[in-house]
Amino acid sequence: MARVKITMPEHFTFRTNIPVRITDVNYGGHVGNDAILSIIHEARLHFLTAAGVKELDPGHTSLIMADAALVFKGEGFHGDVFTISVTATEFSAFGFELYYRITSDRDGRSFLIAEAKTGMLCFDYTVRKLARLPEGWEERLSQAK
Known part of the structure; x- marks a missing residue:
């Protein structure tokens, strides 16, 4: 069975x-796959707010998600506080890629929960x-902290 593989960047500029x-x-009894997508959506909004982008x-200009890829690495549980690291890369004339790494610290250890990528496109709803x-979005998104 072919598996989804995401080549993750080495550095992330933002954490929430x-x-x-x-x-x-x-x-x-663990975090569902649908919830992971919702959680990265929330993390994306935190990231965009930090970058000054709506x-x-x-x-x-608004944003739409063109695609999403999720790779599940471990279980998350109620009571966990996920740390989501986010970074923007691969800018083009119309969009960029966002990468996410979700971890959870539990029992004195750090667990990798999931890795994800979303392709974001700029969209004019009018x-x-x-x-x-x-203009300026690439710089702001690249430096969001």
Whole structure:
């Protein structure tokens, strides 16, 4: 069976902490795969805010997710506080890639929970078409802390 592989960057510019909610836990007693995507969405908003970029900015350039890849590495549980490291790379005329590494410290050890990548495209909701990456975004996203 072919597996998804993500080549992760060596350095991440931004970190945020997100607690695992009981609603993130599935019938297996651990964080569900759907919850991981929601958690990286929240981390993305924290990252964009730190960069001074809005995901949805009516009348201006907004962002849409073109693709997502998730690789599960370990289990997360209710009560964990995930540390999500985020970085932006691979800028193009219309978008960029965001990479995420999710870890959790538990019982004096650090556990790798998941790695992910989302392809982000600039979008103009007024005309409902792709838009060019605004001037200054690459620098702001590359330096978000």
